[in-house]
Amino acid sequence: MLRIISANRLQDGTVVYLGPSGDWVTQLSEAILFTSDEASEAGLAKARGVMTSNLVIDPLIVEITEDGAGRRATTLRNAIRVCGPTVTFKSSAPETVRS
Amino acid sequence: MYRYDEFDAGFVAERVHQFEDQVARRLSGELTEEQFKPLRLMNGVYLQLHAYMLRIAIPYGTLSARQLRKLAFIARRYDKGYGHFTTRQNIQFNWPALADCPAILNELATVEMHAIQTSGNCIRNVTSDHFAGAAGDEIEDPRPYAEILRQWSSLHPEYSFLPRKFKIAVNGAREDRAAIQVHDIGYQIVKNADGEIGFSVYLGGGQGRTPKIAHKIRDFLPKADLLRYTNAILRVYNLEGRRDNKYKARIKILVHEKGAEEMRAAVEKEFRREPANALALPPAEIDRIHAYFAPPSLPSRPALSQSVEKRSAADEDFARFVARNVAPHKVPGYGIVTISLKPIGGIPGDATAEQMEAVAALAETYSHEEIRVAHEQNLVLPHVALDDIPAIFDRLAEQGLATANVGLLSDIITCPGLDYCALATARSIPIAQRISERFGDPARAAEIGKLKINISGCINACGHHHVGHIGILGLDKAGVETYQIALGGSADDSCTLGEVTGPGFSTEEIVDSIEIVVDTYLSLRSNRDEDFLSTYRRVGMNPFRKALYERFQGSAI
Numbered sequence: 001m002l003r004i005i006s007a008n009r010l011q012d013g014t015v016v017y018l019g020p021s022g023d024w025v026t027q028l029s030e031a032i033l034f035t036s037d038e039a040s041e042a043g044l045a046k047a048r049g050v051m052t053s054n055l056v057i058d059p060l061i062v063e064i065t066e067d068g069a070g071r072r073a074t075t076l077r078n079a080i081r082v083c084g085p086t087v088t089f090k091s092s093a094p095e096t097v098r099s
Numbered sequence: 100m101y102r103y104d105e106f107d108a109g110f111v112a113e114r115v116h117q118f119e120d121q122v123a124r125r126l127s128g129e130l131t132e133e134q135f136k137p138l139r140l141m142n143g144v145y146l147q148l149h150a151y152m153l154r155i156a157i158p159y160g161t162l163s164a165r166q167l168r169k170l171a172f173i174a175r176r177y178d179k180g181y182g183h184f185t186t187r188q189n190i191q192f193n194w195p196a197l198a199d200c201p202a203i204l205n206e207l208a209t210v211e212m213h214a215i216q217t218s219g220n221c222i223r224n225v226t227s228d229h230f231a232g233a234a235g236d237e238i239e240d241p242r243p244y245a246e247i248l249r250q251w252s253s254l255h256p257e258y259s260f261l262p263r264k265f266k267i268a269v270n271g272a273r274e275d276r277a278a279i280q281v282h283d284i285g286y287q288i289v290k291n292a293d294g295e296i297g298f299s300v301y302l303g304g305g306q307g308r309t310p311k312i313a314h315k316i317r318d319f320l321p322k323a324d325l326l327r328y329t330n331a332i333l334r335v336y337n338l339e340g341r342r343d344n345k346y347k348a349r350i351k352i353l354v355h356e357k358g359a360e361e362m363r364a365a366v367e368k369e370f371r372r373e374p375a376n377a378l379a380l381p382p383a384e385i386d387r388i389h390a391y392f393a394p395p396s397l398p399s400r401p402a403l404s405q406s407v408e409k410r411s412a413a414d415e416d417f418a419r420f421v422a423r424n425v426a427p428h429k430v431p432g433y434g435i436v437t438i439s440l441k442p443i444g445g446i447p448g449d450a451t452a453e454q455m456e457a458v459a460a461l462a463e464t465y466s467h468e469e470i471r472v473a474h475e476q477n478l479v480l481p482h483v484a485l486d487d488i489p490a491i492f493d494r495l496a497e498q499g500l501a502t503a504n505v506g507l508l509s510d511i512i513t514c515p516g517l518d519y520c521a522l523a524t525a526r527s528i529p530i531a532q533r534i535s536e537r538f539g540d541p542a543r544a545a546e547i548g549k550l551k552i553n554i555s556g557c558i559n560a561c562g563h564h565h566v567g568h569i570g571i572l573g574l575d576k577a578g579v580e581t582y583q584i585a586l587g588g589s590a591d592d593s594c595t596l597g598e599v600t601g602p603g604f605s606t607e608e609i610v611d612s613i614e615i616v617v618d619t620y621l622s623l624r625s626n627r628d629e630d631f632l633s634t635y636r637r638v639g640m641n642p643f644r645k646a647l648y649e650r651f652q653g654s655a656i
């Protein structure tokens with residue numbers, strides 16, 4: 001089973017993933033993969049350590065699958081964290097709002 | 100409406116300043132998340148699934164045009180161009196950056212708004228009837244009392260760390276439009292045999308995982324004793340409420356475990372223990388606050404508007420709008436216009452910055468600059484001359500805001516659910532959208548008549564599913580969204596909690612299930628005037644249950 005470490009960026013809450021060099025990336029495809037419980041727990045402990053450097057909050061282990069089409073979260077909740085709301089909210093004219 | 104005095108303005112400015120400093124210290128790493136989280140929550144900043152969320156209080160649901168314009172500005176400048184009006188008369192922004200929150204709070208302070216006590220175990224935004232000050236059936240405007248309670252409870256040192264959050268609602272009309280019986284305290288304005296105006300007191304109502312209907316613990320409380328009595332209730336709760344178990348910490352559990360009669364006795368004892376003048380509200384102070392809510396001067400007009408009559412005769416959509424969305428005003432020739440934030444297939448309670456500005460402009464031109472936010476997640480123009488309704492309707496239609504469905508099946512109350520909320524067990528918005536589309540045809544909706552659907556994305560019941568005529572609760576059953584249906588709930592004066600039909604339904608089945616419930620009602624009602632709730636109360640659960648589970652036998656989860 002594949003796992004990644006995810007969190008929310010402190011500054012703006014954006015969903016981020018632990019990258020291979022200990023940085024936080026916004027693309028699931030760039031997240032570092034863990035293949036065992038031990039490795040992901042160790043990764044989470046490391047992420048918690050990184051938290052103190054005030055970059056992210058609430059790190060957690062997320063199970064994913066990977067096939068030819070790419071990586072996907074295995075639960076709806078995590079899929080929504082990755083892809084955003086499943087509903088299309090109405091917004092103001094795009095040029096006038098924060099992206 | 101209420102205007103900040105020097106004290107209020109200084110108090111809010113100081114809070115914003117403190118938060119500015121706290122955010123800077125968090126971002127620099129000086130504060131840990133553990134230290135910072137309670138501080139951000141005290142300022143209304145939550146973390147959702149994919150962003151922060153800022154919840155802003157709209158005291159007793161009253162907004163000025165200037166305030167709504169400011170909310171539109173914030174939506175556009177600091178968020179993604181929209182806001183979400185909630186079932187507690189608040190607004191939530193779903194995408195603010197933490198770093199921007201102090202700036203947003205600064206903007207809000209310029210229009211006398213804030214996010215204080217929109218989270219945490221304190222006394223939350225005091226809610227009220229969205230038709231207050233305008234309704235024909237009103238005994239007295241409840242907002243001055245809601246404002247007095249707001250001022251008294253803001254940062255009250257004794258009540259900033261209650262066992263759990265605490266919600267108060269005040270209703271001043273004969274019809275309960277503030278759902279007072281599902282609040283921790285519900286105050287109903289009444290007139291006693293001597294013609295004196297005061298409050299009936301309801302205690303220990305609430306929704307969530309253990310829904311309870313409040314007990315009436317006092318028939319008549321004089322106005323002067325409003326704070327002294329509230330204080331007595333909170334003292335008893337603060338001392339005796341359970342702090343060992345979050346799920347048993349609300350006052351409804353204390354009332355339930357202690358018994359309503361014993362709770363009443365404890366409150367009365369505490370009430371009498373305080374000297375009568377300790378928190379007495381002097382009539383001059385009541386009058387001073389009342390003056391802020393003085394009704395606008397509305398010149399007399401003919402009770403029947405020729406322009407409404409003429410347009411209604413020629414335009415079916417307009418006629419429907421008037422029938423559904425316009426309520427009687429206490430002054431003849433005027434109406435209360437509800438602006439539905441439930442377009443067919445839309446997201447209940449959402450409004451774009453442009454829509455907020457359009458409503459603000461309408462309030463400026465036609466409604467004495469006033470707007471209300473209804474707990475049903477709609478907006479209201481409270482003081483409109485009937486003759487102006489055609490122009491208002493046209494302007495609303497341009498903004499996609501003229502949906503004529505108030506009180507109908509597609510006027511669905513929905514919490515944000517799993518699309519946003521970190522606590523959710525299932526999505527609620529897409530279910531609301533699909534039901535609204537299924538029943539979107541105006542003729543069909545009119546045929547079905549008054550029917551309230553409420554949807555919550557988890558047991559916390561922010562969508563008030565326990566008191567929907569049809570309530571839907573989204574659950575997670577082994578990783579799959581499942582929807583439980585309850586029937587017969589109601590939040591008005593005849594308050595009842597809905598009864599669960601049985602096993603839940605899948606995402607695919609839920610809309611068909613609702614249709615079966617509706618069709619069963621249509622086949623059972625004694626005549627067109629018997630609405631869903633009346634029919635349900637007459638025939639009971641069985642025929643609905645039978646129809647539902649015959650159809651879905653074996654497939655229900």
Ligand code: SF4
Nearest residue numbers: 514520523556557561
């Ligand atoms: S009911 Fe549950 S899912 Fe809905 S907003 Fe409340 S906590 Fe979130």
